[in-house]
Amino acid sequence: MKTLRIGHLYPKLLNIYGDIGNIITLKYRAEMRGIKVIINEINIGDSLSENDIYFIGGGQDLQQIEVSKELQKNKEFLTRERDRGAVFLGICGGYQLMGHYYKPHKGEILQGISLLDAYTIAGNNRFIGNVTAETDFVSPKSLVGFENHSGLTYLQGETLPLGKVIIGNGNNGTDNTEGARFKNVFGTYLHGSFLPKNPQFADFMIELAIGEKLQPLNDDIEISTHNSLVGKKY
Numbered sequence: 341m342k343t344l345r346i347g348h349l350y351p352k353l354l355n356i357y358g359d360i361g362n363i364i365t366l367k368y369r370a371e372m373r374g375i376k377v378i379i380n381e382i383n384i385g386d387s388l389s390e391n392d393i394y395f396i397g398g399g400q401d402l403q404q405i406e407v408s409k410e411l412q413k414n415k416e417f418l419t420r421e422r423d424r425g426a427v428f429l430g431i432c433g434g435y436q437l438m439g440h441y442y443k444p445h446k447g448e449i450l451q452g453i454s455l456l457d458a459y460t461i462a463g464n465n466r467f468i469g470n471v472t473a474e475t476d477f478v479s480p481k482s483l484v485g486f487e488n489h490s491g492l493t494y495l496q497g498e499t500l501p502l503g504k505v506i507i508g509n510g511n512n513g514t515d516n517t518e519g520a521r522f523k524n525v526f527g528t529y530l531h532g533s534f535l536p537k538n539p540q541f542a543d544f545m546i547e548l549a550i551g552e553k554l555q556p557l558n559d560d561i562e563i564s565t566h567n568s569l570v571g572k573k574y
């Protein structure tokens with residue numbers, strides 16, 4: 341029996357808007373294929389061991405400050421994990437900390453861990469609402485979710501967007517990009533939670549992590565939910 345190890349980074353601090361639903365979806369979809377799933381919760385002060393997938397959720401600026409400091413202790417380890425091919429998914433605040441830094445409205449710059457060549461600066465408006473984005477590497481191509489952030493994220497170098505914005509704001513509301521990807525590292529502003537509404541992306545992550553194709557599941561309900569949100573502004 342294959343085993344999938346999922347490292348859940350700082351769930352006590354970064355788990356806003358039900359981002360735990362992403363862990364629940366990865367666990368459910370892997371176990372439905374007969375894969376044994378081990379969830380390793382990583383909290384402040386914990387040491388890290390190797391995982392196949394790492395997940396970090398979103399949160400308010402205050403919680404990001406504490407996680408930013410803790411992440412610096414594990415930056416080298418997590419960079420080695422990225423470079424050996426571990427899969428990462430960061431949502432919103434967690435996504436921002438996977439870049440170089442997040443500069444909030446007040447106070448000092450929050451250092452990220454540069455898994456992504458990206459940076460974030462707090463904007464004057466808060467982006468709140470439904471998002472539809474379009475990818476070119478999963479099917480269905482659409483990604484749906486809910487955004488609530490003031491941070492404006494800009495991508496550089498070899499870091500590419502997850503997709504282009506169809507509805508909503510995405511990374512910064514100006515360059516029409518949503519999310520980021522580099523190697524097997526993925527970030528998105530989509531809460532909701534993200535993976536229950538985009539099961540194709542959950543399977544894509546699991547396949548990357550275990551190195552083999554998955555048998556399809558009957559996703560009629562998931563895909564009809566997904567499709568009901570595509571193109572939905574309110």
Ligand code: GLN
Pocket residue numbers: 356397398399400401404431432433434488489490491492
């Ligand atoms: N505090 C960050 C921002 O406002 C992230 C918010 C979030 O994770 N939803 O941009």
